[in-house]
Amino acid sequence: MTEKNVNSNNKNIQTNENPFMKYLRKDRLPNIFCAGCGNGIVMNIFFKGMESADIDFDTLALVSGIGCSSRIPGYVKCDSLHTTHGRAITFATGLKVGNPDLNVVVFTGDGDAASIGGNHLIHGARKNINITVICVNNNIYGMTGGQISPTSPKGSFGTTAPYGARDKPFNLAELVSTAGATYVSRWTTVHPLQLSKSIKKALLNPGFSFVEIVSQCPTYFGRKNKLRTPVDMINAFKENSANIRKAAKMDEEELVGKIVVGEYVNNSRKELTENVRDLSVEQCCRNLAIKSAYQDKFED
Amino acid sequence: MTKKVMTANRAVSEAVKLAKPQVIPVYPITPQTSISEYLAQFVADGDIDAEYIRVESEHSAISAALGASGTGVRVFTATSSQGLMLMHEILYAAAGMRMPIVMADANRSISAPLSIWNDQQDSIAQRDSGWLQTYAENGQDSLDSVLMAYKISENSKVLLPSMVCLDGFILTHTVEPVEIPTQEQVDSFLPKYKPEHAFLDPKQPKSLGTLTDPDYYMETRYQLEKAMENSIEVIEQVSKEFKEIFSREYGLVEEYKCEDAKIIIIAMGSICSTVRVCVDDMRERGEKVGLLKIRSYRPFPQEYIQKAVQNADKVAVLDKNIAFGVGGALYNDIKAKIDIEAYDFILGLGGRDITPKDIDEVLDKTKNPVKDVTWIGLKNKGM
Numbered sequence: 017m018t019e020k021n022v023n024s025n026n027k028n029i030q031t032n033e034n035p036f037m038k039y040l041r042k043d044r045l046p047n048i049f050c051a052g053c054g055n056g057i058v059m060n061i062f063f064k065g066m067e068s069a070d071i072d073f074d075t076l077a078l079v080s081g082i083g084c085s086s087r088i089p090g091y092v093k094c095d096s097l098h099t100t101h102g103r104a105i106t107f108a109t110g111l112k113v114g115n116p117d118l119n120v121v122v123f124t125g126d127g128d129a130a131s132i133g134g135n136h137l138i139h140g141a142r143k144n145i146n147i148t149v150i151c152v153n154n155n156i157y158g159m160t161g162g163q164i165s166p167t168s169p170k171g172s173f174g175t176t177a178p179y180g181a182r183d184k185p186f187n188l189a190e191l192v193s194t195a196g197a198t199y200v201s202r203w204t205t206v207h208p209l210q211l212s213k214s215i216k217k218a219l220l221n222p223g224f225s226f227v228e229i230v231s232q233c234p235t236y237f238g239r240k241n242k243l244r245t246p247v248d249m250i251n252a253f254k255e256n257s258a259n260i261r262k263a264a265k266m267d268e269e270e271l272v273g274k275i276v277v278g279e280y281v282n283n284s285r286k287e288l289t290e291n292v293r294d295l296s297v298e299q300c301c302r303n304l305a306i307k308s309a310y311q312d313k314f315e316d
Numbered sequence: 317m318t319k320k321v322m323t324a325n326r327a328v329s330e331a332v333k334l335a336k337p338q339v340i341p342v343y344p345i346t347p348q349t350s351i352s353e354y355l356a357q358f359v360a361d362g363d364i365d366a367e368y369i370r371v372e373s374e375h376s377a378i379s380a381a382l383g384a385s386g387t388g389v390r391v392f393t394a395t396s397s398q399g400l401m402l403m404h405e406i407l408y409a410a411a412g413m414r415m416p417i418v419m420a421d422a423n424r425s426i427s428a429p430l431s432i433w434n435d436q437q438d439s440i441a442q443r444d445s446g447w448l449q450t451y452a453e454n455g456q457d458s459l460d461s462v463l464m465a466y467k468i469s470e471n472s473k474v475l476l477p478s479m480v481c482l483d484g485f486i487l488t489h490t491v492e493p494v495e496i497p498t499q500e501q502v503d504s505f506l507p508k509y510k511p512e513h514a515f516l517d518p519k520q521p522k523s524l525g526t527l528t529d530p531d532y533y534m535e536t537r538y539q540l541e542k543a544m545e546n547s548i549e550v551i552e553q554v555s556k557e558f559k560e561i562f563s564r565e566y567g568l569v570e571e572y573k574c575e576d577a578k579i580i581i582i583a584m585g586s587i588c589s590t591v592r593v594c595v596d597d598m599r600e601r602g603e604k605v606g607l608l609k610i611r612s613y614r615p616f617p618q619e620y621i622q623k624a625v626q627n628a629d630k631v632a633v634l635d636k637n638i639a640f641g642v643g644g645a646l647y648n649d650i651k652a653k654i655d656i657e658a659y660d661f662i663l664g665l666g667g668r669d670i671t672p673k674d675i676d677e678v679l680d681k682t683k684n685p686v687k688d689v690t691w692i693g694l695k696n697k698g699m
Contacts, residue, residue, distance in 0.1 A: 082398075082430075098430060100398060102373065132343075132373035132402075160344040163352065164370055176344070176356040176370055183370070 036063040039073060041093050048087060052246030054205040054231030058152055059088055061208050061229075062121075065215025077118045079108040081133060083159050084233075085125040085152035102133025105140040108147045113289055116146070119219060126153040126167040130186050134166070141195035141224045145288040148218045148225040153188060154233035162236030169273075173240040189228045193280045198223035200280040204230040204253040207277060214279065223287050230275050319495045324455040324487035327494045328394065328420045328480070329354035331462035333364050334502040335418075337392040339384035341369035341377045346432050347484040348396040348422040355392075374399035378406040378419075385415035386524060388511030390466065393417065396484060397424035400438045404445070410477045411446025411540060413524050414513050416469035417477040418462060419447075423585065423636075424484040425666040433667020434484040436585060440637040440645045446540050448478040448547055449614040451584040455494040457611075458482045460564060463497075463506055467554045472512040473546040481613075483586040485667070497562055505561050547615045568617035570609040573599065574624050577606030579682050582621070583634040584610045584646065587670055591634070594675040605679060610646065618653045630657045632682040636664045643689035659685050663692040 036059070049055045066076070078089035082101035089096035095118075099107045104122045112120045129137050129151050140149070156174055157163040164174035164181045167188060171180045189202040199221040201214040211229060218225035232238065232249035243249045253275065260278030263271060286294070296304045322330070329351050332340070340359065342352040359368040367384075371377045374395050381393045395403060400421055410417050421439050425431040439449055448468065452458040458480065465478035482488060514524060528536065551568055559565045572592055574580055581591050588609040598605045608624050608631075610617065625631055631654075635644020642648055647660035661678050664670045674692050681690050 098428075100427060101402075134372060157344060160346055160349045161353075163344045163349070166372060175353040176368075178357050178360045 034060070036060060039063055039093055040091050044091050047091055049084065050233075050235040052232065052234045052249075053084070054154065054229070054233070055085055055088060055152060057205045057208065058085070058150070058229055058231060059091070061211045062150065062215055064208075064212040066219065068212065069216040069219040071119050071219055075117060075119050077111060077120050078123060079104045079111060079120060080123045081128040083125040083128045083157070084154070085123050085150075085231075086128055088123045088152075102128055102131070103136060104128065105133065105136040105147070105149065109140065109143075109145050109288075112145060112147050116289060120147040121219070122147060122149045124149060124151050125158075126151065126155060126165045126186075126188070127157045127159075130166045130188055130191075134186075137192065138195040141192045141197035141226065143288045144196060144198055144223040144285060146222050146224070148215075148221075148227070150215070150218075151188060151226065151228045152231045153228050154231045154237055155185075156233055156237040156240075158233045158236050162240060172237070174236075175240075189226070189276075189280045192224075192226040192228075196224070196285075197226045197281060198284055199225035199282055200228075201226075201278065202228040202230065202275070202280065203277050204257055204275060205232060206250055206253045206257070210277070217279075217282065221282075221284070223284060230277075317495055317497055317501070319493050321491050322455060322494050323350065323489055323491050324452065324458040324482045325350040325422070325489070326354060327455040327459040328462055328482065329358065330494075330496050331459040332392050333358050334497065334499060335392070335463060335466050335506055336364065336390065336508070337366055337418075338389040339367050339369070339381070339391045340364075340393065341371045341380035341384070341391075342393055343371050343374050343377045343395065343399060345374070345396045345399040345422075347424060347488045348394050348399070348420070350488070351394045351420060351422075374402040375406065378403040378410065378417075381417050381419070382406060382410050382413065382415055385410070385417050386413070386516050388509075388513075388515030388517070390470075390509040391417050392419070394420040394422070396422040397426060397432075397438045400442060401426060404442065407442055407445040407447060407477075409525060412536065414475040414543070415477055416466070416475055416513065418465045418469060419477065419479050420458070420462065421479050421481045422484045422488045423481050431666040432484075434486055434636070435665045435667070436481065436483075436636040437638070437665070439479060439481045440639075442479070443614060443645060446476055446544070447614065448474075448476055448544075448612070450478070450480050450612055451610065452480060452482045452487065453586055453588050453609065453611075455487060455490075455492045456564070457566070458487060459494055459496070460558065460562070460566060461611075463502060464551075464554050464558055464566065466509075467506050467557075468547060468550050470509055470512075471547075471550045471554075474543050474550050475513045476540070476543050476547065481585065486586045501561050505557060544615050548612075548617065551612060551615070566611060567620070568610075568612040568615070569620045569624060570611060571624050572607040572609070574606035574608055574628070576604060576627065578604040578629045579679065580606045580608050580625050580628045580631045581634065581675070581678065582608045582610060582631050582646065582650065584613060585636070587634060587636070587664065590670060590672065591675055594672050597672065598676075598679060603679065613646070616649055616653065621650065621654050625654065625656045628656065630659065630682055632678050633658055633660045634670075634678065635660060635662050638662050638665065647689070658688075660689045661692050662689065668693050 078096040080086035081104040163176040263276040633647040643660040
């Protein structure tokens with residue numbers, strides 16, 4: 017932790033204010049999240065992870081699409097792009113290539129990333145573009161009022177499945193791992209310490225990083241699925257989480273209804289812009305003329 | 317026939333239930349969402365004998381609708397705003413393949429900046445796609461328009477898809493009394509769909525939407541133009557049949573106190589209810605004003621408009637959309653096709669309220685015009 021942070025933390029203890037309040041646009045508060053929503057925990061954990069990765073807040077650029085979790089960047093006092101439904105990863109790709117000095121983070125949800133934007137999710141992972149995607153998976157479309165999403169468990173209820181979902185849900189962490197991401201993990205909102213460590217690793221990984229946070233939506237998912245309060249939902253996460261190492265020894269029957277948490281992938285391979293640069297070196301025997309469109313403009 | 321209090325979204329859903337489509341692919345988006353929810357419930361409860369597809373985007377919704385229509389069955393979908401923008405590519409494909417799809421659009425403004433509130437930019441942006449477009453004034457109009465849309469679209473002289481536009485929140489989330497026709501009435505008006513268009517039948521293999529070289533492409537577009545022209549006559553016929561069964565009359569336009577009006581306000585959608593009240597007030601003050609409601613924006617009812625404004629000196633066009641640099645879309649169509657002195661008023665964008673005071677300003681600025689296109693209700697600061 018830097019000296020500046022320690023100082024501000026001391027000040028915060030005196031005023032009883034959350035130490036991460038300095039990163040927020042206070043004039044935008046209170047936020048629109050429902051009481052008991054996991055998004056507050058996610059923001060708290062993210063700032064903790066960001067500080068422990070020693071990321072300069074001024075280099076942070078947040079990108080989001082549409083949905084409850086996509087509202088998070090609107091409350092953070094840094095540059096951000098609020099884009100169209102499902103396309104955040106493509107906007108983020110352009111942003112990162114345009115100015116590689118930025119730490120680009122996408123906040124997304126299961127609807128945004130896996131439904132309408134599923135194509136961009138797998139292609140972002142395949143190309144290994146150096147961005148961090150934080151996917152707040154609440155297993156339902158929260159913003160529009162509780163419709164079934166591609167991660168809604170079989171048999172769970174939503175307004176578009178009044179008698180229970182029938183389709184097989186996506187396993188996002190596995191999907192993105194298979195698609196080629198170089199850092200993938202999944203935790204729930206009851207794993208704040210593991211999550212902040214995971215976010216630190218994701219931010220420092222020079223490639224496509226995907227952190228899935230299984231989060232509670234008591235308003236829609238909980239209410240429709242006999243988990244009426246945030247506490248019920250949190251307890252369900254606690255009871256049903258199984259670590260990936262332990263899960264490897266469990267059979268299919270034991271794994272039914274389990275949330276397999278832990279680190280799925282942590283390796284490295286060439287990142288998208290490196291590949292582009294290498295092509296230029298191999299074919300033209302010189303580095304790319306433009307290293308960064310942003311710098312190029314300012315060095316003139 | 318029963319009268320119930322409901323939102324226009326519910327009214328549309330009731331119409332869909334009565335029209336009995338067989339495939340319903342929908343993706344939820346504010347303010348259309350409750351349509352997707354009602355229909356899911358109807359299908360799950362067996363109230364509609366249809367397949368409901370929970371698709372992963374609006375692009376998929378309209379693509380699945382096209383695919384299903386391609387097998388020769390009646391289909392329905394609904395969307396709004398960004399969803400309609402995402403459908404753009406397939407809207408042209410649906411019209412080009414002559415699929416009589418019916419869709420409801422809950423009119424909402426377009427990002428950026430993001431807004432969930434009402435204007436008509438979303439459907440106006442699809443104006444050249446070859447879809448018929450109807451703008452509903454209230455819940456009853458929304459229900460009736462969906463029923464009529466199927467009959468118009470499925471007519472062999474037309475075979476173009478239809479979009480029923482209803483103002484987001486103003487109609488979609490406002491409850492009002494709506495008369496629900498009986499299934500017998502609807503069945504006699506809109507019998508089971510027998511496909512007359514080219515559809516995929518294993519007994520007669522064919523390909524739809526294939527690559528067309530310059531020798532043929534232009535003719536297919538000309539056929540679309542002819543179908544759009546034909547639809548005017550078909551809408552007249554369908555409106556007549558509708559009136560016989562349901563005792564409610566709709567046309568391509570609706571005139572209100574236009575015969576002796578010197579100034580006629582032309583508008584589309586829910587704002588017409590406000591304007592009608594304003595016209596009455598203005599008449600009490602001695603102003604000779606009328607309202608011309610455009611129900612059918614596509615096909616464009618040129619002859620009807622020309623006839624309605626023949627005795628007027630000027631028209632004031634209300635546009636809840638903007639074609640930057642040239643005013644609103646309806647105004648431009650009227651300038652292009654109607655012989656009358658016309659002034660345009662851009663208003664109500666992104667959910668900005670339109671009050672009777674604004675309509676007074678419209679009248680005033682039409683009587684004493686300064687410029688051809690005026691924005692109404694702008695905040696002065698920084699403009």
